[in-house]
Each structure stands twice: as C-alpha cells, then as structure tokens.
Amino acid sequence: MGTIFFILVHPYLLFLSSKVSFAPDSINTSQFISEANTLVSKDGNFELGFFSPSSSNNRYLGIWYKNIPVKTIVWVANRLNPINDSGLLMINSSTGSVVVMSQNKSVVWSTSPQRQAKNPVLKLLDSGNLVLTVTDEKDEKSRISLWESFDYPTDTLLPGMKLGWDLKKGVNRLLTAWKKPDDPSPGDFTDGILEMGIHSYPEAYIWKGNKKFFRTGPWNGLRFSGSPDLNPNPVYNYSFVSNEDEVYYTYTLKDKSLISRAVLNQTTHTRDRYTWIEAEKVWKVYSTRPRDYCDSYGLCGANGNCVFTASPVCQCLKAFKPKSPELWSVMEWSQGCVRNKPLSCHTDGFVKSVNLKLPDTTYSWVNKSMSLEECRVKCLNNCTCMAYTNSDISGGGSGCAIWFGDLMDIRQFPAGGQDLYIRMSASELLEEKHGPKIKIAVLVAAALAVVSGIFLVGFYICRIRTNFKVKKKPNGIICHQNNEGQKEDLELPFLDLSTIVRATDNFAHNKKLGEGGFGPVYKGILEDGQEIAIKRLSRSSGQGLNEFKNEVILIAKLQHRNLVKLVACCIQGEEKMLVYEYMPNKSLDSFIFDQTKSKLLDWSLRFNIICGIARGLQYLHQDSRLRIIHRDLKASNVLLDSEMNPKISDFGAARTFGGDQSEGNTNRVFGTYGYMAPEYAFDGQFSTKSDVFSFGILLLEIISGKKSRGFFHPNHNHNLIGYAWILWNEGKPLELTDECLGQSSTLSEVLRCIHISLLCVQQRPEDRPSMSSVIVMLGSESALPQPKQPGFFLEKDSNEVHCFSSKQESSSTNEITITLLEAR
Numbered sequence: 001m002g003t004i005f006f007i008l009v010h011p012y013l014l015f016l017s018s019k020v021s022f023a024p025d026s027i028n029t030s031q032f033i034s035e036a037n038t039l040v041s042k043d044g045n046f047e048l049g050f051f052s053p054s055s056s057n058n059r060y061l062g063i064w065y066k067n068i069p070v071k072t073i074v075w076v077a078n079r080l081n082p083i084n085d086s087g088l089l090m091i092n093s094s095t096g097s098v099v100v101m102s103q104n105k106s107v108v109w110s111t112s113p114q115r116q117a118k119n120p121v122l123k124l125l126d127s128g129n130l131v132l133t134v135t136d137e138k139d140e141k142s143r144i145s146l147w148e149s150f151d152y153p154t155d156t157l158l159p160g161m162k163l164g165w166d167l168k169k170g171v172n173r174l175l176t177a178w179k180k181p182d183d184p185s186p187g188d189f190t191d192g193i194l195e196m197g198i199h200s201y202p203e204a205y206i207w208k209g210n211k212k213f214f215r216t217g218p219w220n221g222l223r224f225s226g227s228p229d230l231n232p233n234p235v236y237n238y239s240f241v242s243n244e245d246e247v248y249y250t251y252t253l254k255d256k257s258l259i260s261r262a263v264l265n266q267t268t269h270t271r272d273r274y275t276w277i278e279a280e281k282v283w284k285v286y287s288t289r290p291r292d293y294c295d296s297y298g299l300c301g302a303n304g305n306c307v308f309t310a311s312p313v314c315q316c317l318k319a320f321k322p323k324s325p326e327l328w329s330v331m332e333w334s335q336g337c338v339r340n341k342p343l344s345c346h347t348d349g350f351v352k353s354v355n356l357k358l359p360d361t362t363y364s365w366v367n368k369s370m371s372l373e374e375c376r377v378k379c380l381n382n383c384t385c386m387a388y389t390n391s392d393i394s395g396g397g398s399g400c401a402i403w404f405g406d407l408m409d410i411r412q413f414p415a416g417g418q419d420l421y422i423r424m425s426a427s428e429l430l431e432e433k434h435g436p437k438i439k440i441a442v443l444v445a446a447a448l449a450v451v452s453g454i455f456l457v458g459f460y461i462c463r464i465r466t467n468f469k470v471k472k473k474p475n476g477i478i479c480h481q482n483n484e485g486q487k488e489d490l491e492l493p494f495l496d497l498s499t500i501v502r503a504t505d506n507f508a509h510n511k512k513l514g515e516g517g518f519g520p521v522y523k524g525i526l527e528d529g530q531e532i533a534i535k536r537l538s539r540s541s542g543q544g545l546n547e548f549k550n551e552v553i554l555i556a557k558l559q560h561r562n563l564v565k566l567v568a569c570c571i572q573g574e575e576k577m578l579v580y581e582y583m584p585n586k587s588l589d590s591f592i593f594d595q596t597k598s599k600l601l602d603w604s605l606r607f608n609i610i611c612g613i614a615r616g617l618q619y620l621h622q623d624s625r626l627r628i629i630h631r632d633l634k635a636s637n638v639l640l641d642s643e644m645n646p647k648i649s650d651f652g653a654a655r656t657f658g659g660d661q662s663e664g665n666t667n668r669v670f671g672t673y674g675y676m677a678p679e680y681a682f683d684g685q686f687s688t689k690s691d692v693f694s695f696g697i698l699l700l701e702i703i704s705g706k707k708s709r710g711f712f713h714p715n716h717n718h719n720l721i722g723y724a725w726i727l728w729n730e731g732k733p734l735e736l737t738d739e740c741l742g743q744s745s746t747l748s749e750v751l752r753c754i755h756i757s758l759l760c761v762q763q764r765p766e767d768r769p770s771m772s773s774v775i776v777m778l779g780s781e782s783a784l785p786q787p788k789q790p791g792f793f794l795e796k797d798s799n800e801v802h803c804f805s806s807k808q809e810s811s812s813t814n815e816i817t818i819t820l821l822e823a824r
C-alpha cells in the first residue's frame with residue numbers, strides 16, 4: 001500500500017509523463033533532476049546534473065560549464081558517496097533540505113534539514129551558484145536563502161566565490177582537491193584561511209594533510225604579502241575582506257565574456273588559475289601557486305630567509321646564525337636559525353629588513369589604527385615580541401602588526417616585498433649601524449690608494465711603455481674590492497704585465513680573439529695551463545679610468561652562472577687589462593650569423609641560451625643589491641662556454657643604481673646601433689627597460705639568424721623589428737624563424753619567444769616587461785598581453801645619429817660600441 005502510494009505521488013513519474021524537454025534553471029518541491037534532465041543557468045553558462053568522471057562508473061551530482069567542449073566540473077555534491085546506479089535530486093519539503101539519492105532510495109547526500117520551509121526553490125544562478133531559497137515568513141513577498149553551493153566549494157574557486165570565513169554562519173569555505181582525476185572524493189590537499197589566524201592578521205594557506213604547504217602571506221591592503229607580482233590585471237579584480245562578520249578572499253572577472261577559474265590540484269600540488277582560450281578550445285594556466293622552491297612553507301626553518309636567486313637559497317636573518325651549522329652546511333635547513341646574541345628586552349632595538357614576505361601570522365597581533373611608531377613601542381614593551389611592521393601598506397602605510405616568538409617562512413624578493421622591523425640586541429644593533437660606515441671608509445681609502453698608485457706608476461711607465469719589460473711591481477696594486485653584503489673583502493688577484501705578456505706571446509696577432517668595445521681581446525695560457533681571455537683596453541678607447549674601475553668593481557661583485565667571470569686584473573701605467581675565464585666557443589654572433597655554424601645551434605640550444613641570457617640580465621637588474629644596467633647587450637657580448645651556456649660579458653658601459661632607483665640620464669650614450677632603445681639613443685635615458693629592449697632585439701636575432709643591423713628584406717624597407725612586427729600582424733610570425741632550425745624547433749616555444757621579443761621592443765619603456773616577467777613568460781604557458789607598436793629605431797634612412805670616439809673600426813664586425821655625445 002505504502003509503495004503504491006509512493007508511486008502515485010512520486011514526482012519522478014510525474015516528470016516522466018510530462019516529458020519536459022527544455023532545461024529549466026530551478027526546481028520546486030514537485031520537480032526533480034534525474035539522469036534524464038539537467039538544470040541550466042539562465043545565461044546558459046552552467047549546467048547541473050549527474051555525471052561520471054572519466055574512467056569511472058560512479059555517478060555524482062555536479063555543476064559544469066555548459067558552453068565549453070572540455071567537460072570541466074566545478075562543483076560536486078556527493079563527492080564522498082558515489083551512486084552506483086542512477087541518481088535523483090529533489091527537495092524534501094518536510095525537512096526543507098536538498099537531497100541526492102540513488103535508485104534504491106538511499107540518501108547519499110543532503111543539506112542540513114531546516115524547519116518547515118515555505119515554497120522552497122532550488123535554482124542554478126548565472127554565477128554557477130546553486131541556491132535554495134524559501135519564502136520569508138516575516139515578509140511574504142521576499143525570499144531568503146537557506147543554503148548555497150558557494151558556501152561548500154569542492155576544488156574550484158569561481159568568480160564571486162569567497163574563500164574564507166562567514167563568522168556569523170560559522171561557515172569556513174575551503175577548497176579541497178579531488179583525490180584523483182576520476183575520483184572527486186577529498187584528497188589531502190586543502191586551501192583556505194586558518195581558523196587561528198582569523199582574529200589576528202589573516203592569511204591563506206594550502207595544507208598537505210595537516211601540514212602547512214604554502215602560505216600566501218597576510219593581506220597588506222594591496223595584495224597578499226607573498227605575491228608582489230599580484231597586480232591589477234586585465235583579467236580579474238581581487239579583494240580581501242576582513243571584519244567582524246567575514247574574513248575572505250574573492251575575485252570577479254572584469255570581462256564577463258571571459259571564463260576563468262582557480263583550482264586546487266592534488267597531482268601537481270598547486271593551485272592554478274586557468275583561463276579558457278576560445279580560439280584554441282583549451283584551458284591555459286594563467287598563474288600558479290606555489291611558484292618556486294622558496295614558496296615551500298618554512299623551507300629555511302625558524303628565522304631563516306629564503307632568497308631564490310642565492311645559492312644556497314636559505315640564509316639566516318640579520319643577527320641570526322644557523323642553529324646547527326653542520327646540518328645547515330649540507331643544506332638541511334629545517335632546524336632554522338638562532339640569535340647570535342641574546343636579547344636583553346628593554347634595551348633592545350629593531351633593524352629594518354626590506355623586500356620580505358612577512359612571516360607566518362599564526363602568533364601575531366594587529367591594530368589597524370596604530371601608527372608605526374606606536375607599533376614599535378608596543379613591540380618593544382613586550383619581551384616576546386620579535387618583529388613589527390605596518391599592517392597595511394596601501395596609502396603609504398598604516399596600522400600595526402606584531403609577531404611573537406620565532407619568525408617563520410620568510411622569503412626575500414628582488415623587489416616588491418615589505419619592510420619588517422626585527423628585534424635585535426643593542427650590541428648587535430651597534431654593529432649593524434657602524435659596520436657599513438667603517439666599510440665605506442675602508443673602501444674610499446682603498447680607492448684613493450689605487451687611484452694615486454695608478455698616477456704614480458703611470459708617470460713612471462710613460463717613459464718605458466713601448467716594450468713590456470716592466471719591472472715587477474712589488475705587489476703594488478691590488479684590485480681590492482668590498483664584496484657586497486659580506487664581511488670579508490673580496491680580493492681580486494692581480495696579474496702583472498710580464499705574466500700576461502708571456503701568456504699571450506707578447507700579444508701575438510694569432511692570439512687575438514676579437515675586438516671588444518674598448519679594445520682587443522686576446523687568448524692567453526698561464527703557466528699552470530689555465531686558459532684566460534684578456535681584454536686589453538686601448539689607450540685611445542673611450543674607456544677611461546672611471547669606466548675601467550666601474551667594470552672591475554661591478555664584475556668582481558657579480559657571481560652568476562650566466563655572467564662571465566673576472567678572474568684577475570692588471571693595472572700598470574697606462575695599461576689596463578681585465579682577465580676573464582676563457583670561453584672556448586667564443587661569442588653568440590659567431591654562431592647565429594654564420595651559415596655553417598648556425599646549423600649547430602638547434603632550437604633547444606637556442607632556447608637554453610635565451611633563458612640563460614634572461615637570467616643573467618635579471619640578476620643584473622634585480623638580484624644583486626645594486627641595480628645594474630648593462631647598456632650594451634648584443635650578440636657579440638654573449639659568450640658561450642664549452643657546453644654552450646651563455647655568459648654575458650663586457651660591462652664597460654654598465655651603470656649601477658641603488659636598489660630603488662631604476663633609471664638615469666646621461667649625456668654620454670654607450671651602446672650599439674640596432675640594439676639601442678629609442679628613448680636611450682635619442683634622449684640618453686637609460687633604465688632596465690632599455691636593456692629589455694636590447695634583449696628583445698637579441699631574441700629576434702637568435703630566432704631569425706639575422707642581424708638587427710644590416711638586415712635587408714627585398715620586399716620592403718624595414719629593419720628586423722619592423723619585419724617581425726609586420727609578420728606578426730599578418731598572422732605569420734613563424735616565417736621569421738631561421739630556416740636552418742627546420743624540424744628541431746618546438747613551434748609553441750618559438751612563437752612564444754617571438755611574442756616576448758615583441759613585448760620587449762615596444763616603443764614605450766613602461767609597456768615593456770621586466771626581466772623577471774620575461775623569465776616567467778619564458779617558463780610558463782600563460783596567456784601573454786598583445787604587443788603594442790615597437791620602437792622603430794634606426795630604419796634604413798635614419799642613420800643620422802652622430803658618432804664619436806669610436807675610432808677603431810674593426811674589419812670583422814661593424815658592431816662597434818659607440819659613444820654618442822648628446823648635443824647640448
């Protein structure tokens with residue numbers, strides 16, 4: 001009897017008899033969703049129904065994008081309890097809950113029961129949110145929401161969803177990865193805002209099991225502290241809300257026609273943002289967290305600092321030392337660092353560290369209205385307080401955040417990080433303060449000694465300079481350099497002239513490797529067999545003592561595998577020489593512009609060279625404490641070692657800046673035609689972006705095998721940039737590719753490199769990407785912005801720039817570094 005009654009009223013049968021063919025966007029208590037029908041949001045973008053993941057027969061109720069051919073599930077209801085036959089979704093009006101059941105009527109999933117619900121309706125909104133609403137008992141005309149799927153995310157964060165807490169409802173919205181591609185049950189990888197942190201300085205974490213895996217860093221008013229690269233972008237708006245009722249992160253798409261989602265991935269252990277590329281019908285990764293090794297939670301242990309570009313990456317914070325030097329030295333950093341000197345509480349002070357990702361805020365405290373000075377006092381007065389800073393850096397900085405106990409999971413960025421004031425004992429502070437001054441004094445004294453030494457010796461040598469039988473100077477001149485940031489001075493060995501004369505057979509013609517911007521380069525062999533390259537600065541070169549010292553000081557400090565290494569120097573009278581490691585494969589131009597040798601450089605080698613140059617340049621621009629602008633990047637200044645690794649050389653024109661300065665102006669323009677950015681060549685304005693321009697040109701040359709200067713196309717009058725730009729706009733950029741690359745090239749990589757090169761040579765410096773963005777672009781598959789019009793500098797008929805002081809025209813190359821004097 002009961003069964004018959006059930007059959008009579010059961011909506012399943014009602015539905016079968018009515019055979020509704022259109023897809024509604026909502027159901028009420030007399031309707032339901034079965035295997036035969038779905039709900040579709042009004043705008044047609046999302047669909048709800050039963051599905052089976054790829055290779056599984058289990059049935060799940062889920063929501064996916066309706067309009068894209070790649071089935072992409074964004075939400076799953078019964079992820080814990082799959083159905084093995086066929087499913088049914090309905091609203092139980094007596095309990096006011098939404099239930100999913102299997103054919104045998106067992107409930108596999110349900111929202112929590114409510115009081116008697118009046119006219120409940122379950123609706124799939126355009127946002128992809130599935131919402132259960134009922135008539136408000138107090139106001140018959142309005143409806144209130146009882147439940148929504150956005151409060152119970154699975155692995156996907158859709159636009160408009162909130163990641164974090166609704167403190168009133170007591171709901172914490174976390175992402176949890178699917179266990180496997182065909183199993184939506186929860187993996188052990190989760191993403192969200194830690195409960196403990198809600199009331200202090202909130203931040204989001206990704207956990208692996210119960211261990212922190214990645215930390216975003218606290219929201220600093222502009223972005224998460226650990227994402228200096230999170231900037232306003234064309235794709236989405238993001239915001240973070242933290243008040244008494246709610247603490248969450250959310251984002252919205254700027255263009256409603258875009259499709260983008262963030263998803264947590266158990267396989268790759270990443271949270272990836274994808275955007276749908278309609279033209280190619282694929283999802284492309286837009287960004288990924290964690291990004292690199294230093295994003296691994298707590299990699300360097302307590303009070304450690306991860307510096308991605310350093311080797312090894314882990315360092316102790318200022319005034320800290322490894323807790324276990326033995327373990328630390330074998331790169332086992334988990335023990336972290338301890339103080340050099342104990343604190344004494346009230347006499348302590350603070351030292352400022354810059355460009356950091358702020359430490360884990362689990363043990364922190366925040367007051368949004370305190371000033372930085374009040375913050376310092378607050379921290380100083382509590383002996384367990386270890387650090388403080390502004391809690392909000394928008395609008396110049398405000399609010400107070402303080403940390404108790406060990407400082408965890410700090411990393412240092414080349415730029416864009418935050419200041420942190422770290423507690424330090426008074427004696428340690430004294431050293432910090434006076435240390436640099438003492439060092440500077442030593443440096444100045446050393447420089448003076450060198451300069452006066454040079455003049456004396458120069459005077460002496462004037463009379464005997466024609467042959468090199470110079471008396472050995474008793475260790476007279478030493479290239480004495482203060483190594484950036486380190487206590488001990490870096491001593492650059494000094495080779496005396498006679499040694500160099502022997503090594504090069506008295507500068508024999510057959511030992512000459514080529515002609516650099518400021519003089520010839522010779523190969524030499526020292527008595528111990530070591531091969532060296534000697535750059536002998538010609539007296540008539542533009543390079544005076546200043547440039548020479550510049551180059552020595554710069555290169556001695558630079559340590560990077562994509563920069564050529566200076567091994568010694570020699571200053572004797574008017575002879576100034578730099579001794580480098582020898583690069584058996586000479587320079588890049590000798591390969592790419594040579595018909596036979598270019599065949600040896602297949603695409604993977606070229607790509608490796610491109611990435612190496614980019615890394616070397618990034619190091620110059622951002623990672624050494626001084627910003628260095630090379631100003632003369634070109635194929636002949638890129639040397640290749642025995643394994644064809646590129647090394648940037650020739651720093652004679654380089655300029656340095658303090659960390660926050662990034663451009664300058666000069667009335668002596670160094671550089672090479674065909675590589676110079678327009679604003680530099682015309683106005684003498686150089687910046688890291690003028691190097692980026694040169695890099696873009698170099699990239700085009702490596703791809704095309706054609707020289708930027710002297711490029712000639714029979715059909716039109718354009719230079720290499722112009723030609724690349726035309727091909728790009730005609731939709732056939734790959735025609736630029738060097739013919740000899742043939743089959744070896746990975747087209748997507750080549751295309752990407754052409755795209756990046758056009759971004760680098762854009763007319764306006766501010767449009768060009770930084771070298772670190774270039775590296776990200778080279779390494780990822782995310783969508784790139786469209787390039788704007790390039791700087792068409794030096795077309796065929798505009799060679800009207802005056803050229804001075806470049807007397808030594810070499811027959812082998814017309815790529816001489818020129819010096820332009822700005823007309824006043």
Ligand SMILES: *[C@@H]1O[C@H](CO)[C@@H](O)[C@H](O)[C@H]1NC(C)=O
Binds near residue numbers: 028029030
């Ligand atoms: C449910 O919706 C259908 C179609 O809109 C309507 O005909 C029916 O009366 C509704 N049932 C209830 C119980 O509200």
Ligand SMILES: *[C@@H]1O[C@H](CO)[C@@H](O)[C@H](O)[C@H]1NC(C)=O
Binds near residue numbers: 082084085102103105
């Ligand atoms: C009914 O189906 C569910 C899910 O398919 C299953 O877990 C349950 O064991 C089934 N019950 C019976 C009595 O078959």
Ligand SMILES: *[C@@H]1O[C@H](CO)[C@@H](O)[C@H](O)[C@H]1NC(C)=O
Binds near residue numbers: 085
């Ligand atoms: C579903 O699961 C139940 C219990 O495990 C089992 O009795 C039933 O045979 C299964 N049905 C199918 C179609 O596999």
Ligand SMILES: *[C@@H]1O[C@H](CO)[C@@H](O)[C@H](O)[C@H]1NC(C)=O
Binds near residue numbers: 092093094095
């Ligand atoms: C609604 O839920 C109640 C309580 O769980 C249950 O007794 C009843 O059978 C359900 N109604 C339907 C139509 O499934």
Ligand SMILES: *[C@@H]1O[C@H](CO)[C@@H](O)[C@H](O)[C@H]1NC(C)=O
Binds near residue numbers: 237252253254
């Ligand atoms: C996104 O941000 C821009 C600029 O801040 C604003 O004009 C726009 O209304 C925002 N869009 C959304 C959907 O919030």
Ligand SMILES: *[C@@H]1O[C@H](CO)[C@@H](O)[C@H](O)[C@H]1NC(C)=O
Binds near residue numbers: 264265266267
């Ligand atoms: C996780 O990453 C792998 C490898 O990139 C990819 O095949 C898979 O589709 C991703 N899973 C999700 C849920 O995006």
Ligand SMILES: *[C@@H]1O[C@H](CO)[C@@H](O)[C@H](O)[C@H]1NC(C)=O
Binds near residue numbers: 368369374
């Ligand atoms: C925050 O700081 C302000 C200004 O110093 C003070 O008036 C206020 O009481 C503080 N709030 C808390 C919760 O400490």
Ligand SMILES: *[C@@H]1O[C@H](CO)[C@@H](O)[C@H](O)[C@H]1NC(C)=O
Binds near residue numbers: 381385
């Ligand atoms: C210092 O801060 C800790 C942590 O908030 C707190 O427990 C302790 O009472 C504070 N001590 C003083 C002297 O304010």
